[in-house]
Amino acid sequence: MVILQLKQLSYDYITKAGKVHALKEATASFENGIVYAIVGRSGSGKSTMMALMAGLDAPKDGEIFYRDKSLLEIDRDQFRREHVGMIFQSYYLLPQLTAVENVELSLELAKYKGNKRQRAEEMLTLVGIKKEQFKKRSTQFSGGEQQRIAVARAIATDPEIILADEPTGNLDNENSMNIVRILVDLAHQYGKCVIIITHAAEVAEQADVVLKMDDGYLLNHP
Numbered sequence: 001m002v003i004l005q006l007k008q009l010s011y012d013y014i015t016k017a018g019k020v021h022a023l024k025e026a027t028a029s030f031e032n033g034i035v036y037a038i039v040g041r042s043g044s045g046k047s048t049m050m051a052l053m054a055g056l057d058a059p060k061d062g063e064i065f066y067r068d069k070s071l072l073e074i075d076r077d078q079f080r081r082e083h084v085g086m087i088f089q090s091y092y093l094l095p096q097l098t099a100v101e102n103v104e105l106s107l108e109l110a111k112y113k114g115n116k117r118q119r120a121e122e123m124l125t126l127v128g129i130k131k132e133q134f135k136k137r138s139t140q141f142s143g144g145e146q147q148r149i150a151v152a153r154a155i156a157t158d159p160e161i162i163l164a165d166e167p168t169g170n171l172d173n174e175n176s177m178n179i180v181r182i183l184v185d186l187a188h189q190y191g192k193c194v195i196i197i198t199h200a201a202e203v204a205e206q207a208d209v210v211l212k213m214d215d216g217y218l219l220n221h222p
Contacts, residue, residue, distance in 0.1 A: 003160055003193050004030040004053060008062035011048050022048040024216040025062070032160065035187045035194045037207035044213040046197045047165060053195070054163050055080040081110050085154030085162045089169035091146040093138035093153075099124060100134040103153045110157045123152035127182055144175030151182055155192075162186055164196045168203055180206050 011023040023045045030036060038046050052059050055076035064071045071079060080086075093102050103120035112119065124134060127148040138146060147167060154162060164183060168176035180196075180203055187194040187208075196203065204210050212219045 001032050002029045003032050003067060005065040005068075006049070006053070006062070007065065009049065009052060009059045009064065010061040011045075011052060011057070011059050021216050023052070023059070026216075026218040027062075028211065028218055030161075030193050030195060032193050033187055033191045034209060035184055035207045036196065037204040037210045038195065038197045038213060039199070039204050039210060040213035042199075045216040045218075046213050049213070049218070050163050050165055050195070050197055053161075054084050054086060082157065083159050083161055085157070085159040087147075087150055087154045087162065087164040087167045089166035091138075091143075091150040091170075093146055093149055095137065095139045098135045098137055099129060099141070099149050099152075102138055102149055103156050106153045106156050112157060119156055120152070123156045124149065126155075127152045128178070142175075144171055144178060147171060147175070147179050148182070151179065155186065160193060162192050162194045164194070166197055166199065168198065168200060173202070176200065176203065 006026055006028045009023055009026040012019050012021055026049055038049070040046050051057050052064060055071055066074070066079060066083065094105070097105065100117065100120045103123055104116045107116040107119060121134060125131070129145065129148055129152065138149060141149065162183065168179055171179065183194050183196065184206055186192040196207065198204055
């Protein structure tokens with residue numbers, strides 16, 4: 001089932017050197033239960049497109065549809081809060097908080113109505129963090145473990161769409177593959193729509209669909 005659609009998206013931004021056409025008439029459809037990898041050289045428009053898909057900004061031209069409803073017609077902040085989980089290359093965990101507190105905070109911000117501590121612990125367990133580690137500060141974890149916590153935080157509110165921007169960029173090969181396996185499981189076992197930006201060929205190889213970007217253009221799309 002198509003959950004997210006991009007129709008003729010274009011986006012420009014201004015630099016000291018002038019206007020940059022970061023995205024040019026990008027069209028694509030994304031479905032539940034599928035892992036997508038978006039590849040391309042730096043500056044090809046990948047991160048711009050992901051920011052638009054997350055509702056962090058609005059396109060200059062074109063539209064994004066979530067379940068056939070335009071993001072122009074719904075609150076983008078609410079869309080991002082309730083339906084999108086984001087994972088970044090830098091984990092962005094709060095160093096003064098424990099693992100479980102980092103995940104709880106995301107639930108608090110999303111106004112989660114259930115038992116936040118219980119939900120946070122369930123998500124940490126799901127990504128392979130042990131119970132005895134829950135109350136360790138985030139700085140006491142390895143890079144691979146910190147990214148697992150970041151994944152737990154992203155999925156805690158049960159979003160349908162997982163957007164991961166170079167999620168393995170700071171990790172060694174073993175930890176990279178561990179994170180990718182978690183993301184693949186989220187799609188194949190839990191029905192999430194998982195979209196990964198990556199430069200790593202070994203990560204892209206694990207995706208069900210690979211999309212290539214070049215100079216702001218999406219060259220192939222489902």
